[in-house]
Amino acid sequence: MSKPWSEIVPKPRKNRFRWLIYVALAAIYIWAFSGVPFNGFKETAGVITKAIFSGIFSPDWGFVYLPDGEDLLHGLLETLAISVLGTFISTFVCIPFAFWAAVNMSRGKVISGSGKLVLSFVRTFPEIVMALLFIKAVGPGSFAGVLALGLHSIGMLGKLFADEIENIDRGPLEALISSGASRMQVLWFAVLPQVLPGFLSYTLYRFEINVRSATILGVIGAGGIGTPLIFALGARNWDRVGIILLGIIVMITVIDIISGTIRKRLV
Amino acid sequence: MSTNTEKIRPKAPRKLKHYFTAAILIILLWRSAVLTDSSLGELLSGLPNMLDLLKEMFPPKWSYFEKIVDAMLETIRMALVGTTLGAILAVPVALLSASNITVSRWLHHPVRLLLNLIRTIPDLLLASIFVAIFGLGPLPGIFALTVFSLGLIAKLTYEALETIDQGPLEAMTSVGANKIQRIVFGVIPQVQAHFMSYVLYAFEINVRAAAVLGLVGAGGIGHYYEVTLGFLEYNKTCTIILFTLAVVLIIDYASTKLREKLL
Amino acid sequence: MIELHNVSKTYSNGTKGLNGINLTIAHGEFVVIVGLSGAGKSTLLRSINRLHDITEGDIRIGSQSITKAKGSQLRRIRRDIGMIFQSFNLVKRTTVLRNVLAGRVGYHSTLRTILGRFPKSDIELAFQALDRVNIVEKAYSRADQLSGGQQQRVAIARVLAQEARVILADEPVASLDPLTTKQVMDDLKKINTELGITTIVNLHFIDLARQYATRIIGLRAGEVVFDGPVSEATDERFAEIYGRPIQKDELLGEPVAEVPVS
Known part of the structure; x- marks a missing residue:
């Protein structure tokens, strides 16, 4: 046997268009990086x-x-x-949306699909842009921030709640139906007890995210710690920027720990 | 009803804990409402304004589209560059954070702590600080996204690293591989697909984030919100919003499909 | 009295679940329905309280047709028919007492039950039901802390609190071990004889059916192929019904009571 094995065993054929993907990727990256003004440093940066x-x-x-x-x-x-109220509002408002989007609660896939679409639309709409619009409506201040967080969070919470509803055990529902319960009674006695711990856990999770979001609302005038931060940055008061950053980091860390502990006990 | 059943019947548990929780919640909500001047009345009085705003937003001014295409491309560019830089930096950080690869506790604990601290700062805050440091333009935005991606990708990756199968690593050790060789042949093949999936996930988030970074002067399409809202040109704002939504949804869709293929 | 007239069910994919079933079940009977899996036992049982809709025929509970009933009338009929399931179907995260009280919701307005304002007499009824199945001490435990047999007894208590006149039990012992199987079947039998509640049970085990039933109905491919007293339900007849000899897994084995207690 004269030929080496590597020539006898055929290599698996790679995708013929693989190189095309590489070329496209390379082109995108060249476009992306060539457009970055890397020389735009302020000399005071350091x-x-x-x-x-x-x-x-x-x-x-x-x-x-x-x-x-x-x-x-x-x-x-x-x-x-701002985060407490925003989370509270979205938790309540998202429940009907969640039942609408859950495939086992709506009549037919078309209806639940439309619910999911609405939720993903709301989710994609950035909270900071919502806050800008609410400022135009109710004036600058924390209330605009509350409304923005409340509205934006519906998208994600509604989806998570809908997933939770879709995972329930149908058995208790059947038991309630067979004892002559009305639709509302089935929801209250068979569905709600099953989904409540999950709902609470997701609400806390969203609260953690909302605390982070609320720190930036002040940047556009929707209240919270962002406002003094922007002023301090503008006034080049670096010591103040330092204490505010420190405050934010400590607050978020503490909230994460507390919320995480409660969530672990819920599940 | 016999008396002996009465005896073994258990007493209802106290509901004190529930009342206490409810009371705390109510106080929390009430104080929050006071602090933020939130009230239903405020909302109702703002309602006509909101309806006016919506009315003025429609129909969107489609011709404005041409003006913002460049800014949108810059937004995507920022997200792409930021995610890539973040992903590259995330590799060593993730390796240093994984307790099964960086065995020394004195190394992986501090790195993780730093990682957690980075992850507490929202990207828009990072951007406004970087704007103060580097001046206006897309560069501070890119840096903010880099730091954010680093935090996210490194965290997800080191968690994936800690769940890898130790078998291949032992095999590499037994054939006499050094540390680098062990990582290249024993670790990377196991987490490669996950890593790519996290990078795509970070990219999805970064596109959304990049779209608003302009609000603090960090480049991208966000800048045009202030321009149009400042001149009360709400139909233009609407164009920006719809354009952004379309781009985000397309990128989300493509990225989700890709991620499904990867895993 | 439960009457089934010419009941058929055809699924949307064309398969026949039930085919021309005519049955009359008198007050106080203990009927066991046997048959191979897929014979239509569960479909038949779930048609009686209309958890499944039938495509042809009529089912009458007492003087009312459940097939034609709608809305509150349908709920009123269902209130009189309790159901017990193979997987117990309790709300696992809530207390035993609340699970039993759930059987009472058909008697009150939606608003009243949602506010949790069950009358004292209902709570008393729930405790008595729990007492009857010997589990009253667990009233405030969470349902998921109970064993399978205990959970099924809670389910029986729920039906008792419902004050049903008919009990449908769909494979009530299929997920239980032999010892608890006997306890649960004994509970059902006791309720049947002491309270005179008509009981219809689906069972997989033929010997268990013979031990408890007053009447056995055999199903094959959605049709009634046997209907008679226990004395006629011999192994030979079952072999005929099933089209093959009885297999070991269709027998529970020796009656548990004869196992020596150590």
Whole structure:
């Protein structure tokens, strides 16, 4: 046997159009990277970065609490309040949507499919843009933020709730129907107890996300800790930027831990 | 009703915990409403404004589309570059965070902590800080997305790394492979597909994020929200919103299909 | 009295689930329906309280036709027919008592039940039902903390609290071990004789059917192929019904009571 094995055993044929994909990918990347103005650095960049870092390590502790109320604690509390209310509103509003989108509760796939479509539309609409529009409607302030988070969260919560409803055990429903229960009674006694822990867990999860979202609402004037942050950035008050960042990081970490612990106990 | 059944009948458990939870919730909601000036009255009085706004948004001004195509392309470019840079940086970070690859506790714990801290800061906040550092333009936006992608991809990847089958690794050790060889032949083939899937997932999120980064001056189409809303040209705003929705939905769809193929 | 006139069911894909069934079941009977899996036992049982709709014929419960009933009338008829399932069908995350009270919802307005305002007499009824199946001490336990046999007894208590006049039991012991099988079947029999509730049970085990039934109905391919007292339901007749000899897995085995207790 003179030929080496590598020539005897045929290689599996690769996709003939594979190279086309590589060429396309390469073209996209060349287009993407060639358009980035990498030389657009401000010469002060290094200095400012240093200033922000030193701001984080030597924060403006005086900003934590001020007698006039426009301080860090007030900003963080307002952020939390926005997320609590936003989450609360969306949890209630999304329930009918979830039942609409759940395939085992709607009549037919077309109806549940249309529900899912509406939810994914709402989900795609960024909360910050919603906040911009609500500011036009109710004026700047936290209430616009509450409404924006409340509306935007419906998309994701509605989908998660619908999934939860689709996973229920049909048995208890049959038992209730066979004892002569009305449709509402079946929902209340057989469906709700099954989905409630899941609903609560997802609500807490969404709350964690909403706290993060609420920190940025102030950037466009929809309340929360984002407002003083933007002012501090504009005024180049790096020590204040430092303490605000620190405050945000601590708040989000604490909320995540608390919410995560409760969620573990629910399931 | 016999008396002996009465004896073994258990007492109803106290509902104190439920009442307590309900009370806390009500107080929380009430305080929150006070703090944010939220009320149904406010909502109702704002309702006519909202309807006016919606009326002015439709029909969308389609001709504005041409003006924002370039900004939309910049948005996609930012997402693409940001995700790629983040993904590249995520590889070493994920390897350092995985306890079965970086065995030393003194290394993987601090790296993970740093990763968790990064993940607490929302991308728009990162962008506004980077704008302060680097000035206006797409560059701070790209950096913000890079940091965000790094956090997300590295976290998902190291979690995937920790669930890999140790068998191939042992096999590589037994044939005398060094650390790098073990990772290349024993680890990477196992997480490759997951990693690609996470990168695509991060890309989906980044496209959405990039679309609003312009609000803080970090490039992309978000800038045009302020322009159009500032001049009260709501029909143009509507065009931006619809265009963004279409792009996001198309990219989501393509990416989801690709991810399904990968796994 | 339950009457089935010419009942047939054809599924949308054309298969016949039930074919021209005529039956009259008198008050207080303990009827066991046997047959191979796929013979239509479950379809027949679920047609009686209209969990499944039939395509032809008429089913009458007492003087009313459940086939033609709608809305609240249908719910009123169902209220008088309790059902017990193979997989118990309890709401696992709620308490035993609440599961039993769920059997009472047909008696009250939707609003009243949702607010949880069950009358005292209902709660008393629920406790008595639990007492009858010897599980009253578990009233405030969560249903998923109970064993399979206990869960099925809760399901029986739910039917008792419902004050049903007919009990339908769809393979009530199929997911239970032999010992709890006997307890559950004994409970059903006791309820049948003491309260005079008409009971219709689907069973897989032929010897169990002979042990408890007053009347056995054999089904094959959606048709009634045997209908008579236990004394006529011999192994030879079953071999005829099934078209083959009785197999071991169709017998539960020796009556459990004869197993020596150690």
